[in-house]
Amino acid sequence: MPTMNMIQALNDAHKVVMRADEDVVVFGEDVGYFGGVFRVTEGLQKEFGKTRTFDAPISEGGIVATAVGMAAYGIKPLIEIQFADYIYPGYDQIVSEVAKMRYRTGGEWTMPMVIRTPYGGGIFGGQTHSQSPESLFTHIAGLKVVVPSTPYDAKGLLIAAVEDPDPVIFFEPKRIYNGPFDGHHDRPVTPWSKHPASDVPEGHYTVPLGKAVIVREGADLTVLAYGTMVHVALAAVIEQGLDAEVIDLRTLVPLDIETIEASVQKTGRCLVAMEAPRTSGFASELVTLVQERCFYHLEAPVERVTGWDTPYPHAYEWAYFPGPKRMKTALEKVMAD
Template sequence: MNMIEALNDAHDVMMARDPDIVVFGEDIGYFGGVFRVTAGLQKKYGKTRVFDAPIAEGGIVAAGIGMALYGLKPVCEIQFADYIFPGFDQIFSEAGRIRYRTAGEWSVPMVIRTPYGGGIFGGQTHSQSPEAFFAHMPGIKTVIPSNPHDAKGLLIAAIEDPDPVVIFEPKRIYNGPFDGHHDRPVTPWAKDPRAEVPEGHYTVPIGKAAVAREGEAMTVLAYGTMVHVALATAEDNGIDAEVIDLRTIVPVDIETIEASVRKTGRCVIIHEATRTSGFGAELASLVQERCFYHLEAPVVRVTGYDTPYPHSMEWTYFPGPARLGPALKAVLED
């Protein structure tokens, strides 16, 4: 499956198992969503379980919180991550706090899914990467898959989680693994756009990273689309880099990160979001705190720029091999 098909399958598997699951968002019912992630679900499960919502993200999130408190398990889609901010207060002030406000008596078992990042020439209003805002929210788990297998397993785990989970789905790899060897979409997709995804129910644990590539020379921390860029850049430059796919940024798997950096002594962090106060800053701080005496070079970040996402300059903004390659080499030379 590609990631879209894997996410669709996760919905299908869980809706068949649990009648309390409801799915809603803008255009996700009859149309199946802008990216077709929910295609066919309304026809199979009916309009009371899969339905369209008004163009009001605050209302979508608020309704989901109410449903979750009532005993349902809502899966809400925000059409693009850029549109999530009208629901920001509901997520921050309500969804993330109710367990704490009620001393554990109530929880909010809801999932908020949203496509994020660049790669489709969406410009400033369809390409942002706002994950750092949500990583800063207490009570919210934040998940970012890099491949179809993990996307399905993480979504199922999120639906089964008793607390709110936000899943950012990288648009650039929705339809298949990105060929990260190129800075521009010359050959944007690998020859086989699908990956092995088990049938039926399985989970990928929230809060557990994966070692996408083993190595000894340095550690590269990445998530989402940047995992593919990191893998391709290390291969093209002949660098024995260990690539860690975080999969979840909150909770972050600090044990896997620490073990890798202690082994390699060097660390490069890559993410698509803007640099200042991006999640890479938190990762750099954690690495410095945990691995200071093992580091042989400063921790380096390769990120997007501190500007809104530019439409005409998308592939210059996007961190690719042309920027990551020199960073890896410079860290090796320090």
């Protein structure tokens, strides 16, 4: 079984779906000849030609609008927004057209399209290359929102997203494109080549949308995380010596609330971790759901560890990240109550 990092796994997923279905087309800024800023689309134009993998003008609104027309016609656009920070010019099209098409046509038309975009920090990109805007899309009815944390999941989830008849926003955590990080330094904890989730099967397979995975079983505490924060959470609970159950959500919408509910009812305690700013973030939704569904099982208030409510700090990127120090404080609090 090949060993891949997340970039290679995503690239392989593109090849799988494009070889299987000639209606799948890939476009975006620099995705053609150049192969994308992070090389996720490298080699696609050479294999599939310029009519199926091509560069678009620097106009995110135009990219999304073009994909809407294609999807309505029956083509399956798999588009890239170069950074999640650039997606806002296309937000109106996503909210008003992409998310609403199935509903406004009474199910006559669907939107079989995927919008891929790298999100979060980790490359010292400052305010305009490091944001985590996932909550802006989880709030929009009609969209599915996916965030992988491993190469294996990245490939399987992307193939599942392309095969889904409804629109999917696919956030790729750029900090772990090449390997998981420890939150302290700009280096991997373990290279993907030594990480079990780097074993990526060849060919076609899918990871179902809307299904979380328990990456570490435990009895004393449930930790909910997604993307990069899965690895930070794992490192923190191991460092603290806690018998914690860590759940990788993988898909934010639809959310696997059944797995969350069963875990919290078992452990009686819950901590939620995300990189995005605290106020109105997806962690708030998770806290609310846990309180609503598991209140009588809780032995302590639900805690959350998040980014700051500030514009993304360029010079203090690694201080901004919710790392082991803040995780330790929250873990001690939820276990002490």
